[in-house]
Amino acid sequence: QSALTQPRSVSGSPGQSVTISCTGTSSDVGGYNYVSWYQQHPGKAPKLMIYDVSKRPSGVPDRFSGSKSGNTASLTISGLQAEDEADYYCCSYAGSYTFNWVFGGGTKLTVL
Amino acid sequence: QVQLVESGGGVVQPGGSLRLSCAASGFTFSSYGMHWVRQAPGKGLEWVAFIRYDGSNKYYADSVKGRFTISRDNSKNTLYLQMNSLRAEDTAVYYCATSIWVDAFDIWGQGTMVTVSS
Numbered sequence: 001q002s003a004l005t006q007p008r009s010v011s012g013s014p015g016q017s018v019t020i021s022c023t024g025t026s027s028d029v030g031g032y033n034y035v036s037w038y039q040q041h042p043g044k045a046p047k048l049m050i051y052d053v054s055k056r057p058s059g060v061p062d063r064f065s066g067s068k069s070g071n072t073a074s075l076t077i078s079g080l081q082a083e084d085e086a087d088y089y090c091c092s093y094a095g096s097y098t099f100n101w102v103f104g105g106g107t108k109l110t111v112l
Numbered sequence: 113q114v115q116l117v118e119s120g121g122g123v124v125q126p127g128g129s130l131r132l133s134c135a136a137s138g139f140t141f142s143s144y145g146m147h148w149v150r151q152a153p154g155k156g157l158e159w160v161a162f163i164r165y166d167g168s169n170k171y172y173a174d175s176v177k178g179r180f181t182i183s184r185d186n187s188k189n190t191l192y193l194q195m196n197s198l199r200a201e202d203t204a205v206y207y208c209a210t211s212i213w214v215d216a217f218d219i220w221g222q223g224t225m226v227t228v229s230s
Contacts, residue, residue: 003156036216038157045207045223046157051216058213089157091217099171101147101159 004029004090004104011110017078020107022090023071028102030071034093037066037075040106041086049088050075077109085111114138114219116208121224128198128228134191134208134221142166142186144212148193150204151223160206161193176202198228 005023012018022029022037029035035053038046048057050066053073063079073092077084090104120132134146148160161182162171170182181194191208205223212219 003158034215038217045220046217047220048214048216048218051214051218055214057218091157091159099162099169100173101162103149103157103159106156 002102004092004102006088006090006104006107008105009108009110011112012077012080013112014080014082016080017076018080018109020075020077020088020090020109022073022075022092022104024073024092024094024102025071028092028094029068029073029090032093032095033068035066035068035073036091037064037073038089038091039084039086040089046089080111082111085109114212116210116219116221118206118208118221118224121206121226123227123229124198125230126199126228129194129196130198130226132193132195132206132208132224132226134193136189136191136210139212139219141184141189144210146182146184146191147209147217148182148191149207149209149217149220150202150226151207152201152204155204158204163191195226198226200228202226203228 037050040046053068054066088107094100094102115137117135147162163182179197183192207223208221209217
């Protein structure tokens with residue numbers, strides 16, 4: 001199973017919005033509404049930010065939003081803050097004939 | 113509070129074996145499926161394995177199938193990953209994770225580092 005495709009890096013100034021894309025196939029992103037997004041600061045464990053394409057877990061600011069169109073999912077962060085600087089990973093269920101999950105390669109967000 | 117704590121990482125030679133553990137607390141461990149996810153140094157996340165709440169079904173990434181075995185002891189609230197025939201490319205931080213409140217990896221441990229090197 002190939003990793004999902006994310007841009008290696010994105011950047012934005014405080015207060016701006018950025019969008020991170022995550023491209024898969026009809027066997028993963030396009031086939032299921034089980035896309036999730038994780039934030040990871042250096043040396044820390046990943047933190048769930050978005051699940052089921054567009055839902056936010058309790059405690060995650062509404063500045064974070066998710067969407068999907070076809071085989072591409074997106075994470076949008078509005079009103080950028082310094083603490084948003086981190087790596088972001090998308091993930092999709094890719095069950096098909098067996099239980100399987102696939103992650104994206106990760107995107108480094110820099111807040112300028 | 114809900115917590116996962118991994119242990120058992122270390123340095124092992126190629127071809128060697130290692131068993132990781134993940135101690136769970138703060139939730140009914142026996143009611144939830146559990147995952148192992150790894151991250152090679154400077155690289156992205158990779159799903160490794162999953163076991164159902166009662167251990168009845170186990171699933172593996174192709175990269176570890178036949179070499180790694182996931183298991184659990186619900187009486188000890190502990191998840192395991194037995195890693196055999198280790199290769200340099202298995203070098204990574206290994207996280208245990210689960211889905212308690214939502215259908216995604218919403219709880220993660222702090223990770224344990226495995227280094228495969230001669």
